[in-house]
Amino acid sequence: MITPELIQCINALAKKKRTIGLTPEELTEQAKLRQIYLETIHTRLEHTLKNIEIVDNAKQAVTIIREDKKPNDTTTTAPTILH
Numbered sequence: 001m002i003t004p005e006l007i008q009c010i011n012a013l014a015k016k017k018r019t020i021g022l023t024p025e026e027l028t029e030q031a032k033l034r035q036i037y038l039e040t041i042h043t044r045l046e047h048t049l050k051n052i053e054i055v056d057n058a059k060q061a062v063t064i065i066r067e068d069k070k071p072n073d074t075t076t077t078a079p080t081i082l083h
Contacts, residue, residue, distance in 0.1 A: 006033060
């Protein structure tokens, strides 16, 4: 979850990195915080995309559902459109 505290920590580490540099521990913390931030954004985006419903001219709803990737599968698949 993205909290104001998380954003403050990310920004503080970014500013410190630009000015005086970070210790190895701070670099590890920055990477961890960045990963949490990105995972949250990806989860929110995926949730939003899964809930999009397009209505065509005939007033029929078309739901676009993204096919889930299999674990350890790095290939991307095209979305499936269900009528």
